[in-house]
Amino acid sequence: MEKFIIKGGKPLKGSIQISGAKNSAVAILPAALLADTPSVIDNLPDIKDIELLVQMIRHLGGKVEKKKHEVVIAPEGLNSFYPPRDLASQMRASYYLIGALLSRFNEAVIAMPGGCNIGVRPIDQHIKGFEALGAETTIEHGLIRIKADKLVGNHIYFDVASVGATINLMLAAVKAEGVTILENCAKEPHVVDVANFLNAMGANIKGAGTDTIKITGVDKLHGCHYTIIPDQIEAGTYMVAAAATKGDVYIKGVIPNHLEAIVAKLAEMGVIVEEYDDVIRVRREGPLKHVDIKTLPYPGFPTDMQQPFAVLLALADGISVITENIYENRFKYLNELKKMGAKVRVEGRTAIIEGVEKLTGAPLYATDLRAGAAMVIAGLAAEGTTEVMEVYHIDRGYEAMEVKLQQLGADVVRVKE
Numbered sequence: 001m002e003k004f005i006i007k008g009g010k011p012l013k014g015s016i017q018i019s020g021a022k023n024s025a026v027a028i029l030p031a032a033l034l035a036d037t038p039s040v041i042d043n044l045p046d047i048k049d050i051e052l053l054v055q056m057i058r059h060l061g062g063k064v065e066k067k068k069h070e071v072v073i074a075p076e077g078l079n080s081f082y083p084p085r086d087l088a089s090q091m092r093a094s095y096y097l098i099g100a101l102l103s104r105f106n107e108a109v110i111a112m113p114g115g116c117n118i119g120v121r122p123i124d125q126h127i128k129g130f131e132a133l134g135a136e137t138t139i140e141h142g143l144i145r146i147k148a149d150k151l152v153g154n155h156i157y158f159d160v161a162s163v164g165a166t167i168n169l170m171l172a173a174v175k176a177e178g179v180t181i182l183e184n185c186a187k188e189p190h191v192v193d194v195a196n197f198l199n200a201m202g203a204n205i206k207g208a209g210t211d212t213i214k215i216t217g218v219d220k221l222h223g224c225h226y227t228i229i230p231d232q233i234e235a236g237t238y239m240v241a242a243a244a245t246k247g248d249v250y251i252k253g254v255i256p257n258h259l260e261a262i263v264a265k266l267a268e269m270g271v272i273v274e275e276y277d278d279v280i281r282v283r284r285e286g287p288l289k290h291v292d293i294k295t296l297p298y299p300g301f302p303t304d305m306q307q308p309f310a311v312l313l314a315l316a317d318g319i320s321v322i323t324e325n326i327y328e329n330r331f332k333y334l335n336e337l338k339k340m341g342a343k344v345r346v347e348g349r350t351a352i353i354e355g356v357e358k359l360t361g362a363p364l365y366a367t368d369l370r371a372g373a374a375m376v377i378a379g380l381a382a383e384g385t386t387e388v389m390e391v392y393h394i395d396r397g398y399e400a401m402e403v404k405l406q407q408l409g410a411d412v413v414r415v416k417e
């Protein structure tokens with residue numbers, strides 16, 4: 001196990017490059033399995049979730065040539081619809097192999113997905129959608145078994161706007177017979193990115209990024225060359241880190257449009273944010289003002305930024321309120337922040353945060369991916385030394401976080417526990 005040791009109190013300064021989006025990449029790799037010829041995918045983030053997916057695809061018979069930020073996936077030899085359960089259960093997005101393998105083989109067997117422990121996270125909307133296309137599902141001994149004679153397009157209304165279910169149904173329906181209409185879809189940038197990738201492979205998907213997506217099934221898909229969009233949550237995390245440390249950071253390679261909710265909240269807090277074509281500069285000179293945050297599906301404020309923002313609110317003047325509308329259990333990390341002197345109270349889906357003058361370094365546990373990022377930001381802003389344990393959670397979704405922070409002048413090192 002590895003941990004970060006952070007000596008806090010240094011303002012972050014300089015520029016960093018944002019990696020490709022985790023939540024796009026983890027869907028685009030499974031999507032590449034639907035083609036008859038190889039795809040080249042670049043701007044790939046170098047993160048643990050991608051490593052796991054590559055291992056699973058190889059196990060299924062796919063040929064994968066991987067460089068740090070590019071992968072070539074040749075799916076011709078795919079010969080299994082059962083990814084290893086110990087790998088599949090380590091990440092959330094292994095669920096995209098269900099849609100992809102169901103489309104490819106009319107059958108899939110896969111472990112229930114893992115991922116951040118932030119709520120119940122059911123996959124009933126995915127299953128409902130697959131069944132509407134003609135599949136039958138059983139869940140036994142921690143395995144999902146799904147099978148169809150053939151997949152036929154249908155009209156599917158999602159009860160909740162789910163990123164995973166929307167993308168998974170695009171994967172399953174893209175080569176189904178006839179037309180599939182998905183309603184109450186998630187509109188996140190990664191939903192659009194996956195639809196763009198599938199369309200570049202020859203799919204016929206219209207409406208991604210709106211509530212309604214129309215998929216007209218095609219017989220065949222071919223490989224293509226595709227560039228993954230930048231990770232708006234990684235960008236947001238470094239924007240918050242710059243603000244928390246009273247820094248001045250240029251965040252490069254972003255799509256500012258995708259960051260609007262984050263930029264708006266930072267500006268409301270008194271942070272100076274300047275937007276250029278694909279660069280955002282974040283700097284803080286004065287005190288932070290308290291704000292209220294409500295997490296919502298895109299284009300609302302992203303739940304994945306709730307944890308990093310809590311650190312900023314813990315250092316702001318006055319009382320802020322976070323309402324977490326997506327997950328029922330995404331406040332556990334606040335107990336860690338309390339060890340640093342944060343004043344926090346949780347009441348159900350609401351966290352009430354009273355800003356303090358300073359946080360003080362402490363030994364902390366990264367309880368999940370974004371909680372881990374929040375702990376790191378807190379450590380950077382705090383007085384004294386912070387240790388963040390179990391950084392494998394962070395490695396699941398952030399490429400070389402300590403290296404990027406060192407580039408900005410942070411005193412952070414990775415050591416074996």
Ligand SMILES: CC(=O)N[C@H]1[C@@H](OP(=O)(O)OP(=O)(O)OC[C@H]2O[C@@H](n3ccc(=O)[nH]c3=O)[C@H](O)[C@@H]2O)O[C@H](CO)[C@@H](O)[C@@H]1O
Nearest residue numbers: 023092093121122123124125126160162163164165326327
């Ligand atoms: C790999 C990936 O892309 N992960 C992201 C994805 O997770 P994930 O795809 O798991 O999140 P969803 O958008 O599906 O979940 C949104 C809400 O819908 C509920 N729900 C979801 C599916 C379902 O079948 N039934 C159901 O009730 C969930 O419990 C949650 O309350 O979107 C989340 C919301 O933006 C992000 O926090 C995650 O980073």
Ligand SMILES: C=C(OP(=O)(O)O)C(=O)O
Nearest residue numbers: 092093115116304369370
């Ligand atoms: C919740 C997250 O990830 P996952 O869905 O992969 O667990 C996240 O990226 O914040």
